[in-house]
Amino acid sequence: MSLRLFKNDFFLTSMNSVVVAERHPQADFPSHDHDFDELVIVWRGNGLHIWNDIPYPITCGDLFYINSRDRHSYESVNELALDNILFCRERIGLMADWSQLLPGDDVSQEQRYWRLSTLGMSVLRDKVDELAKECMKSEPLSVQLSEALLMQLALLLLRFRQRPDSGALPDAHQLDLLLMALRANIAEPFHLETFCQKHELNPRALRSLFKQHTGMNVSHYLRQLRLCRAMSLLRYGSMTISDVAAECGFDDSNYFSVVFSRACGVSPRDYRQRFIGLGGKTSLSLMTAE
Incomplete structure (x- = not known):
């Protein structure tokens, strides 16, 4: 309630x-x-x-x-x-x-x-x-x-x-560029070094800046984005677990299940079933530390 x-x-x-x-x-x-x-x-x-x-x-x-x-x-x-x-x-x-x-x-x-x-x-x-x-x-x-x-x-x-999924912001600030890139490429592999090379940024300095402003590292933030996307797909869609994993950037569905279970406390299959059983009311629990 x-x-x-x-x-x-x-x-x-x-x-x-x-x-x-x-x-x-x-x-x-x-x-x-x-x-x-x-x-x-x-x-x-x-x-x-x-x-x-x-x-x-x-x-x-x-x-x-x-x-x-x-x-x-x-x-x-x-x-x-x-x-x-x-x-x-x-x-x-x-x-x-x-x-x-x-x-x-x-x-x-x-x-x-x-x-x-x-x-x-x-x-x-x-x-x-x-x-x-x-x-x-x-x-x-x-x-x-x-x-x-x-x-x-x-x-x-x-x-x-x-818009959250827009390309670059007008001031082209490096933190904004990185956040936009992460949100826009959930399903694809992300390599910070390649991103920094493209935008002529310093990877070490950008990692430090990202940690300072968000409280987490880049890989952890991207993992949360992917898990949130997975939760939405499991709640509202009919895709298979393998397709959900691929849509959220996981090449291996077994590895996706391990990561999801560790973060949410239940397997993707059980999460979907619990959501259906409770009529849309579930308890979410994502870890905020590595």
Whole structure:
């Protein structure tokens, strides 16, 4: 059963329309929904974001537009830090095209998940901090300023966000390039040295940068991407175990079963059967350490 969160427990007054809930760190949190909407910006660390029963491996730069009808949870977190920007659409008095700035229920879940460039995160960090201070005041002017800052934040998100499976980000930052390459090539072998040679990057420096920002090494992150993809295929598809393994970058289905069982606590076959038996409600547990 999903936990229900209410606006009266988070917003300063009934007049306030936006508030920043800092989660530094974000601990494991059970499945829940709420009677308000929110933006989720991930600053560092890693974990699993289970959003309407779909698992997303998350790390720095991930952006989610979460609506009140959504159900989500956090699992297997490792030094995860994020901000939830909560807002009540019906309270916002500032005139703007909010349906375009902040995607609502008429926008698919796929279109409400984005990636932010490193440059964008730097700009957004200051704006979120400014909003966090202003939204803790209840006088009318502060309420209006908070809404104006929310609009600025939403516009900046439109400027700096990119599709998770896009190629290179405009600033071509090496960490962004690597994250995009990993997400876009789950089914194919990935060689960091070849990637660095192509983009004229230093492999040792990039490994260190990746570890610093995500809390894991490149191979572990890629493994989580592949296992999350495998869980989705096992939950919602009818592919054979061998085909699932191949789709997720494993040449050997037996090796895939060993890796999956070690990470999730059950074999791929048993995972699929347990999911079917429980009507879509399963307990996920991915290891966050090698």
